[in-house]
Amino acid sequence: MGVLGVLSLSITPYAFVLAVFGSVFAALILRIVYCQFFHPLAKFPGPWWATSFSLVGAIISVKYKEPQFLTYLVRKYGTDQPIRISPTMLVFPRPAAARDIYWDPKCNVKSGLYGTGALGPPSLFSTLDGEQHRQLRKALSNAPWTIGQLKNRWEQRFDEQVTLFVGKMREHATAGRVVCLSDKVAEFAADIMSMISFTNAFGCVKNQRDEKHILTNWRIGLDFFGFVGRFRFFREKIIPMPYVGRYFLPSVDNEVGMGWLMCEADRQVSAREKLVAEKGFDDAPDFMQHCLEARYSDGSPLTPVQKRSHVTLLIQAGADTTGTALGSILRFITTTPGVFARARAEIEEADRAGHLSTPILYEETRRHLPYFVACIKEGVRLNPPATNLFARIAPKGGKVIDGHFIPEGTEITAYAYVMQRDNELYGEDANEFRPERWLESEKRTNELEAVQFSFGMGPRVCFGKDVAYMEMFKLLPEIVRRFDVEVLQKGEYVVAGGVAYNQNFLGRFVERMGEKGKL
Numbered sequence: 001m002g003v004l005g006v007l008s009l010s011i012t013p014y015a016f017v018l019a020v021f022g023s024v025f026a027a028l029i030l031r032i033v034y035c036q037f038f039h040p041l042a043k044f045p046g047p048w049w050a051t052s053f054s055l056v057g058a059i060i061s062v063k064y065k066e067p068q069f070l071t072y073l074v075r076k077y078g079t080d081q082p083i084r085i086s087p088t089m090l091v092f093p094r095p096a097a098a099r100d101i102y103w104d105p106k107c108n109v110k111s112g113l114y115g116t117g118a119l120g121p122p123s124l125f126s127t128l129d130g131e132q133h134r135q136l137r138k139a140l141s142n143a144p145w146t147i148g149q150l151k152n153r154w155e156q157r158f159d160e161q162v163t164l165f166v167g168k169m170r171e172h173a174t175a176g177r178v179v180c181l182s183d184k185v186a187e188f189a190a191d192i193m194s195m196i197s198f199t200n201a202f203g204c205v206k207n208q209r210d211e212k213h214i215l216t217n218w219r220i221g222l223d224f225f226g227f228v229g230r231f232r233f234f235r236e237k238i239i240p241m242p243y244v245g246r247y248f249l250p251s252v253d254n255e256v257g258m259g260w261l262m263c264e265a266d267r268q269v270s271a272r273e274k275l276v277a278e279k280g281f282d283d284a285p286d287f288m289q290h291c292l293e294a295r296y297s298d299g300s301p302l303t304p305v306q307k308r309s310h311v312t313l314l315i316q317a318g319a320d321t322t323g324t325a326l327g328s329i330l331r332f333i334t335t336t337p338g339v340f341a342r343a344r345a346e347i348e349e350a351d352r353a354g355h356l357s358t359p360i361l362y363e364e365t366r367r368h369l370p371y372f373v374a375c376i377k378e379g380v381r382l383n384p385p386a387t388n389l390f391a392r393i394a395p396k397g398g399k400v401i402d403g404h405f406i407p408e409g410t411e412i413t414a415y416a417y418v419m420q421r422d423n424e425l426y427g428e429d430a431n432e433f434r435p436e437r438w439l440e441s442e443k444r445t446n447e448l449e450a451v452q453f454s455f456g457m458g459p460r461v462c463f464g465k466d467v468a469y470m471e472m473f474k475l476l477p478e479i480v481r482r483f484d485v486e487v488l489q490k491g492e493y494v495v496a497g498g499v500a501y502n503q504n505f506l507g508r509f510v511e512r513m514g515e516k517g518k519l
């Protein structure tokens with residue numbers, strides 16, 4: 001009788017199950033022992049359950065508790081040293097560390113957390129290699145990303161959208177309707193994004209709904225994006241499997257989530273390519289046209305997949321992020337005692353002095369509404385719309401970051417939500433919405449500006465930052481100028497997969513009356 005025969009005679013089903021469970025248990029214990037005592041990152045503080053299993057971080061993300069988790073860790077371990085939050089990742093809580101990480105070209109390799117395919121095929125954002133990213137970014141810099149270009153080429157179109165928004169909110173005000181304030185401004189951001197990308201806005205503001213379910217689909221996709229990036233075994237072993245992996249990733253055939261966004265981008269690119277082939281394109285180029293016409297240094301265009309992935313990226317990166325900033329700032333302004341009144345007084349004074357157009361121009365807010373600008377900066381500081389684990393890889397030979405030697409291959413990241421509430425830099429009131437902190441002195445403002453991380457930092461800083469600022473500088477003061485806002489429910493700022501949105505922020509716009517009637 002062979003060995004198997006002997007085993008099948010002597011092992012009962014109960015013993016077999018016990019043996020399987022025993023082996024799994026032993027493997028888990030061994031893993032914990034390795035991660036806690038022998039791993040190159042073992043000396044850094046962090047909870048044993050999260051630093052032994054990356055699944056823990058993935059679950060925390062899906063439960064929308066990442067900012068709370070990281071805040072708890074900073075309270076527990078302090079800010080003097082990096083905190084280990086997964087077997088392979090360190091978070092640096094102090095602002096000084098962010099400069100060490102993000103401005104060093106040697107650290108410009110992104111962690112595999114980005115490269116899961118959960119946002120679709122690779123784009124600028126999910127290209128891991130630093131050199132490939134540099135070339136791609138250069139090719140795409142042909143679009144008018146900077147504020148100077150935006151003012152010349154796009155501000156008038158922004159004005160049309162602001163006017164439309166004010167008109168629609170008037171209708172709600174007249175009807176005394178309760179609206180989700182954060183959704184209304186997010187719909188505005190979705191329209192701006194679709195307008196600059198495809199020339200014509202999707203029509204969220206015009207139709208007063210989440211047109212094409214663009215915001216809903218984005219939010220649906222975030223849970224998986226957060227989970228797969230953080231759960232290392234899943235992203236490295238399951239996703240690359242030929243059939244199983246493909247089952248989880250978004251595709252243009254999906255009717256919801258990120259796959260739907262890819263499908264919409266594909267439709268837009270294909271329609272434009274057909275139009276160009278049939279009639280040529282002689283309109284002022286929108287951002288999609290810039291993607292289609294982008295060229296590498298050797299003159300070659302983006303591949304068809306890259307064209308589509310970058311148009312998808314415009315929808316993903318530009319709509320709800322700015323929508324969240326608008327919603328959060330509006331909530332801070334309307335619910336922090338004294339802020340709304342002061343912001344309104346500043347606008348009225350600037351109006352009386354004849355400094356403001358209708359709608360307000362970007363430059364007018366920048367020059368004449370310093371308190372309002374401070375409110376915007378303070379809102380983006382406290383509620384960063386993209387507070388992800390923007391992890392890079394420590395370079396060959398390791399690197400000293402904020403005074404600590406970090407071994408090569410470590411995933412290293414800052415975290416905006418925590419870093420921008422650092423007591424050492426902001427003082428004891430770091431968690432409070434206090435716009436005045438941005439107005440103390442030029443030196444202090446510059447000191448704070450230098451370490452803001454809401455839009456990232458260094459060679460991969462947000463490409464659309466100025467688009468977002470133009471929206472914030474134009475829409476928000478216009479709302480405060482024209483409406484009183486009656487807040488019925490503050491709602492909450494939710495972080496899903498490292499990206500935030502606001503929900504249940506409910507209230508009414510109440511139209512103001514001037515001496516000559518409606519303002």
Ligand code: HEM
Nearest residue numbers: 124125317318321322325385386455456460462463464468
């Ligand atoms: C308040 C609104 C926004 C926030 C908070 C935000 C935040 C960010 C952050 C943090 C990054 C860097 C991520 C990293 O280091 O990996 C980023 C990258 C990017 N953002 Fe934004 N973003 C916003 C709006 C926009 C808009 C409106 C657009 C497009 C019009 C846009 C397009 C991009 C692109 C293309 C990248 C990739 C840049 C690169 O990797 O070179 N973003 N954004």
